[in-house]
Amino acid sequence: MGLLCSKNRHYAEADIEENAQAAEIERRIEQETKAEKHIQKLLLLGAGESGKSTIFKQIKLLFQTGFDEAELKSYVSVIDANIYQTIKILYDGSKEFAHNDVNSSKYVLSSENKVIGEKLSEIGSRLDYPRLNRELAEEIGELWKDSAIQETYARGIELQVPDCTHYFMENLQRLSDANYVPTKEDVLYARVRTTGVVEIQFSPVGENKKSGEVYRLFDVGGQRNERRKWIHLFEGVTAVIFCAAINEYDQTLFEDEQKNRMMETKELFDWVLKQPCFEKTSFMLFLNKFDIFEKKVLKVPLNVCEWFKDYQPVSAGKQEIEHAFEFIKKKFEELYFQSTAPDRVDRVFKVYRTTALDQKVVKKTFKLVDETLRRRNLLEAGLL
Amino acid sequence: MPMYQPSTRREADMKLDSQVLDLETAVKDGILGGGCGVIPTDFSSEKLDLKLMIEELEFVDVPTVFICPISLEPMQDPVTLCTGQTYERSNILKWFSLGRYTCPTTMQELWDDSVTPNKTLQQLIFSWFSQKYLAMKKRSEDVQGRVKEILENLKKVKGQARVQALKELRQVVQAHGIAKKTVVENGGVGLISSLLGPYTTHAVGSEVIGVLVNLNLISNIKSDLLQPAKMSLMVDILNEGSFETKLNCTRLITMLMEGNDFVSENVASLSLLVGLLRLAKDKKHQNGVLAGLSLLKVLCSHEQVRNSFVNVGAVPQLVELMPGLNNECLELVLYLLELLSNIPEGRLALKDCPLTIPNVVKLLMKASENCTQLALSILYVICKFAPEECASLALDAGLAAKLLLVIQSGCNPVLKQRSAELLKLCSLNYTTTIFISKCNLTRTIQ
Numbered sequence: 001m002g003l004l005c006s007k008n009r010h011y012a013e014a015d016i017e018e019n020a021q022a023a024e025i026e027r028r029i030e031q032e033t034k035a036e037k038h039i040q041k042l043l044l045l046g047a048g049e050s051g052k053s054t055i056f057k058q059i060k061l062l063f064q065t066g067f068d069e070a071e072l073k074s075y076v077s078v079i080d081a082n083i084y085q086t087i088k089i090l091y092d093g094s095k096e097f098a099h100n101d102v103n104s105s106k107y108v109l110s111s112e113n114k115v116i117g118e119k120l121s122e123i124g125s126r127l128d129y130p131r132l133n134r135e136l137a138e139e140i141g142e143l144w145k146d147s148a149i150q151e152t153y154a155r156g157i158e159l160q161v162p163d164c165t166h167y168f169m170e171n172l173q174r175l176s177d178a179n180y181v182p183t184k185e186d187v188l189y190a191r192v193r194t195t196g197v198v199e200i201q202f203s204p205v206g207e208n209k210k211s212g213e214v215y216r217l218f219d220v221g222g223q224r225n226e227r228r229k230w231i232h233l234f235e236g237v238t239a240v241i242f243c244a245a246i247n248e249y250d251q252t253l254f255e256d257e258q259k260n261r262m263m264e265t266k267e268l269f270d271w272v273l274k275q276p277c278f279e280k281t282s283f284m285l286f287l288n289k290f291d292i293f294e295k296k297v298l299k300v301p302l303n304v305c306e307w308f309k310d311y312q313p314v315s316a317g318k319q320e321i322e323h324a325f326e327f328i329k330k331k332f333e334e335l336y337f338q339s340t341a342p343d344r345v346d347r348v349f350k351v352y353r354t355t356a357l358d359q360k361v362v363k364k365t366f367k368l369v370d371e372t373l374r375r376r377n378l379l380e381a382g383l384l
Numbered sequence: 385m386p387m388y389q390p391s392t393r394r395e396a397d398m399k400l401d402s403q404v405l406d407l408e409t410a411v412k413d414g415i416l417g418g419g420c421g422v423i424p425t426d427f428s429s430e431k432l433d434l435k436l437m438i439e440e441l442e443f444v445d446v447p448t449v450f451i452c453p454i455s456l457e458p459m460q461d462p463v464t465l466c467t468g469q470t471y472e473r474s475n476i477l478k479w480f481s482l483g484r485y486t487c488p489t490t491m492q493e494l495w496d497d498s499v500t501p502n503k504t505l506q507q508l509i510f511s512w513f514s515q516k517y518l519a520m521k522k523r524s525e526d527v528q529g530r531v532k533e534i535l536e537n538l539k540k541v542k543g544q545a546r547v548q549a550l551k552e553l554r555q556v557v558q559a560h561g562i563a564k565k566t567v568v569e570n571g572g573v574g575l576i577s578s579l580l581g582p583y584t585t586h587a588v589g590s591e592v593i594g595v596l597v598n599l600n601l602i603s604n605i606k607s608d609l610l611q612p613a614k615m616s617l618m619v620d621i622l623n624e625g626s627f628e629t630k631l632n633c634t635r636l637i638t639m640l641m642e643g644n645d646f647v648s649e650n651v652a653s654l655s656l657l658v659g660l661l662r663l664a665k666d667k668k669h670q671n672g673v674l675a676g677l678s679l680l681k682v683l684c685s686h687e688q689v690r691n692s693f694v695n696v697g698a699v700p701q702l703v704e705l706m707p708g709l710n711n712e713c714l715e716l717v718l719y720l721l722e723l724l725s726n727i728p729e730g731r732l733a734l735k736d737c738p739l740t741i742p743n744v745v746k747l748l749m750k751a752s753e754n755c756t757q758l759a760l761s762i763l764y765v766i767c768k769f770a771p772e773e774c775a776s777l778a779l780d781a782g783l784a785a786k787l788l789l790v791i792q793s794g795c796n797p798v799l800k801q802r803s804a805e806l807l808k809l810c811s812l813n814y815t816t817t818i819f820i821s822k823c824n825l826t827r828t829i830q
Contacts, residue, residue, distance in 0.1 A: 322612065322613070323612075326612040326613075326616075329616075330653065330654075333653060333654050333655060334654060336654075337654050337658070337695070337696055338695070346662075348624075349655070350620060351616075353582060364583040365583070367583075367585070368583065368585060368586075371585050371586055371587070372586070372624065375586060375624060
């Protein structure tokens, strides 16, 4: 009898505890769902190497605690890899040009440098790279200075030479130091292909240091893969930050050397605009890599890109740069309105000129993005 | 022993006795009404010219006793007739010279044609105007001082403080005409426009535009503001702003376009066209509708712009906008549609929009003659473009009756001619009997 009673009591207690736990879980879910609603989600999209991850890193540096020493150190191997890969591309490229080009003599290295080149090319093809040391750095430096390599670098676009080349090559001594810890700038230049999705949560600190909105920023890889399979997971994001590198109008894709990068960006933008999941999403278009664009546009005419074939230069110097920029901006605008159904025309669409490597620019630009999104919120809440 | 208490009766007590002891006091204490407190003045120091002061104070409420009954203007040299009525000397003498020896207000025959100068009144008028004038001068100096202060401030502050300073400047400029001049004279225009840059926040930008729109802008400032980067910013602000901001942006762009229509093409970005359309559709704010449509008219004077305009779906939006607009706006909408009907994409869009024909036909002979003329042009173009479809639709909408009305009315002959042509065009596909039956005409018109 006593046994029965006590068993019942156990059951009863167990029940109560279970209910209590369930209630607690419910409550937690409700709380978190509520909190989630206030978090504005931002999605970084764009073709490969358009600068999405650099923006991501900048936001981390600006509004979070930045990179701690461990994180900074984790970039050493990335930077080493960038250096080896780059010098290999250049060396192999010089050999190719020396073999095929009409002016082959331009691309012929000195005999000492050829030896270095072979050695570095071998290292560059390994899976694991050795840590950059004084000796290797000197050799790479020698090779870099060779006129044949410089001539090859001038045609870097044909070889998919990354943008960080010049920066790293000029800093070899510092980078090869035994106690080298990458600086923030080094980290911004380091190039690693993003796989999967990365996210950070941050709150842009306002003028009066009061916390403003809470944002969660997502960065997805840019290369072509099955975008259409995962894109709908981002339904309901507050804004898409679409990065387009405007200097790429004369370059081809890493994954498809027949396709012009700007055309790829154009198609991607068009595709993204038409996605049903982004019906009400605000679009912030970052026309990125303006610093490289500035230097290129006066030398390489815009109309080498099919999309810009109707471009006509009007002047020279700074005015011409501005004119070319406005032309590209107009093209993107046209594309936006073409790809936007009449019932979607009310979503926010703004274009920003950025240089993702410049922290000040990113900070100022983000301030404007933040203002726009906050105003949009107020408008939707009927408070404006 | 009762001491004689020297009178400490205040001036107020004296007023009660209706004894005006001195003019200055009387005016200062506002006996005549319209007084505005004590302003320390020194009448003898400045030689104030009454005529000048009257001119400068033209909007002030002048006490009726100072006004000449003939000219309804303040009197500078008041004279009194034997009837006791006072007039401006030159006016009453002119009256006399016409041979009338009566008192204009009382209509009495004058038994004595002498005019007596009313020195008392003259001095009162002079004092009153002087006081007002000096007060105005002081106020305007205050305003000028305030404006200069704000401009200096703007050179230094940033962020929220900058927004506040601009808001204040805007209020001052809107309230006082003199402030506008001061801003211009102290390099304020250049200073404020320089605040518009690629990283200007909406808060600052909208206030800057709010100030600029009240000022007279000279051509090099206009050119500066017409730069693509600044125009882009203005368009963004227009699209994101409150109604007031939208209106200010529209007005400012309109100001910049004046005399500069060759820049239409560069200015009229797609975002601007879309933004203006949005403004024009906002029926809650009629002045916004008018401003938006007016600017669109200016921009569409350029051919390239018309193409873009059609591409952003302007035609169906304009057509749907028509019912319920006032005549001025209707004329603008029809003007735009007529412009667009001259390009192939425009014609197509007009034809494809189901409401075009019914809405346009309704306007015939409804609003102004201009509207009718434009409506006829549009209908003619569409019906010529796609006769089978459109003629039928037009007739169903009651076109024929309207056309006959135009032909029979007192409109100018060009309209009648057009109507006849249109009628003919519509009837081409039908035999007479079918046509007449399609027209749904009443027996009498038949």
